[in-house]
Amino acid sequence: MNIFLWVLQVLLALHTAVGAVWKFSHSAEQTMPSLKAIPSGVWMGMAILELICSVLLILPVLNKSWGISTSVGAIIIAAEMLLFCGLHLVSGEENFGPMVYWLVVAAICAFIAYGRLVLKPF
Template identity: 60%
Template sequence: MNIFLWVLQIILALHTAMGGIWKFSNSEQAVPSLSAIPHGAWMAMGVFELVLSLCLVLPAFYKPLAFLVPIAAACIAVEMLVFCGLHIASGDTNYGPMIYWLVVAAICTFIVYGRLALKPFTYAAIA
């Protein structure tokens, strides 16, 4: 289970880092349902996502920072749920992006559950 959680964490870290970088090169207007987000908050979310992606993989190099993994995954899940709420509030009837965000939130929730309940305090790097 530990290896599976690490694989999910690495994939989520790559996904989140790409999302953070994408936010620097694209406006919040690129996704019409997210246009309610102010530009400054959009940029701050990009930086925050890069930090969160780092927090997901840092325990592989420095084990005492393992407590950051469930916190980072929970923050990403909350962000995805906020995106879903904004999408619903915008009245957009294309639910494709919302399904995507809900899948990412579910993966994040599984990582939180896995690191806190299934494998508590076993953050050994791929072992």
Template identity: 60%
Template structure:
């Protein structure tokens, strides 16, 4: 289980860092259903995602940061669910992004649960 959680943590960290870079190079207008997000919040999400990506991988280098994994993964799951809610509220008929965000939210929630209850880092 520990190996699976580490693999998921690294994949989630890479995914989140790439998402932050994408947000940096694109505006919130790039995804029509997310156009309701104010630009300042969009920019704050970039920093939030980089911090979450770091929180997922830092324990590999220093166990002192182990608690950050649960917080980072839970934060990513919450962000993805927020995107889902905004997408549903926008009325956009395209369900592709919704499914994508839900899958990422489930993976992030599994990592958070796994590191909290199944295989905590010590």
């Protein structure tokens, strides 16, 4: 289980870092029209937060006592994905494909957080 959680953590960290880099070069509206309610300053702040979360996901490799950082990073990413889902619903968009994607990422984040807090702490 420990190896599986590490694989998920590394993949989620890479996914989140790529998303952060994407945010630096694209506006929220360019990414998804339903996210146009997010101001550009908040969008850039989210990119920085995502980079921090990417580091938090792999930080315990340096020191096991920082193990809680994995769960914190995963919970923040899950909250962001749920925020995107909420904005998508409020926008009235009828294409639910992006919501499925965001919910899958949020579920993976929840599993990592649960796995590190309950199933297999560091």
